[in-house]
Amino acid sequence: MKFLKFLFVGIIFGIILVKSEAVSWYRIYEMFRFQSFHMYGIIGTAIGAGIVFLQLSKKGIIKNSKGEKIFVPKKDKGLPRYIIGGTIFGLGWALVGACPGPMYILLGTGVYSMLIVIAAALVGTFIYGVLKDKLPH
Numbered sequence: 001m002k003f004l005k006f007l008f009v010g011i012i013f014g015i016i017l018v019k020s021e022a023v024s025w026y027r028i029y030e031m032f033r034f035q036s037f038h039m040y041g042i043i044g045t046a047i048g049a050g051i052v053f054l055q056l057s058k059k060g061i062i063k064n065s066k067g068e069k070i071f072v073p074k075k076d077k078g079l080p081r082y083i084i085g086g087t088i089f090g091l092g093w094a095l096v097g098a099c100p101g102p103m104y105i106l107l108g109t110g111v112y113s114m115l116i117v118i119a120a121a122l123v124g125t126f127i128y129g130v131l132k133d134k135l136p137h
Contacts, residue, residue, distance in 0.1 A: 014105040023105050025097035032094050
């Protein structure tokens with residue numbers, strides 16, 4: 001019962017992504033071929049909203065669910081890991097036609113082939129967990 005509100009927000013978010021066609025393989029294909037602004041507009045809006053909310057949380061205007069100030073730890077600088085990780089993420093996104101969040105939304109809309117993608121993502125996450133200490137961070 002405690003987590004029901006998160007399920008509700010997730011369902012609403014999924015409906016919004018489906019209605020805005022953000023989970024459409026065709027829209028993602030258009031984006032990677034630079035044929036349409038649709039997905040860039042959605043991603044740009046998300047980045048803009050993220051910047052605004054992060055700044056509001058840094059000033060203490062937005063607090064967490066316990067009423068405490070949100071703390072965002074500093075990340076280490078490291079351009080190669082972002083380039084390599086971003087390239088792998090982008091290639092996976094381009095091959096599958098979905099980033100990790102919409103995989104579950106697509107499964108919920110009846111695209112059952114996403115079960116293979118979700119299973120592969122879980123195996124990849126497990127492999128990363130096993131190899132994490134051996135990888136350069």
